[in-house]
Amino acid sequence: MAFCSNCGKEINANAAVCLNCGAAVNNQNSQGIKDTGSFGWGVLGFMIPVAGLLLWLLWSDSSPNNARSAGIGALVSTILSVVFVILWFVLFFGLAFSSFMYY
């Protein structure tokens, strides 16, 4: 059973507001993870883009804020990886081309 954090009266676990005092009820979702859109999920998505992508897909309905954080982290990580690879290629071929010019 859930209790109102404002007035302490017993309330329905699925209720969005307390029927006694009208205060908003902090419902935790079924996974027990608070949908705060925490920066930590973004970091996780950044470190492990695959995990971030999975969380983004899994949480798109139940925890949209967390899903967005994880998704953005994964997206930023992916973009940085692509940029890094492009830069590496540019540097590599740039060096190869310039050394070719010297000989």
Ligand SMILES: [Zn+2]
């Ligand atoms: Zn209440």
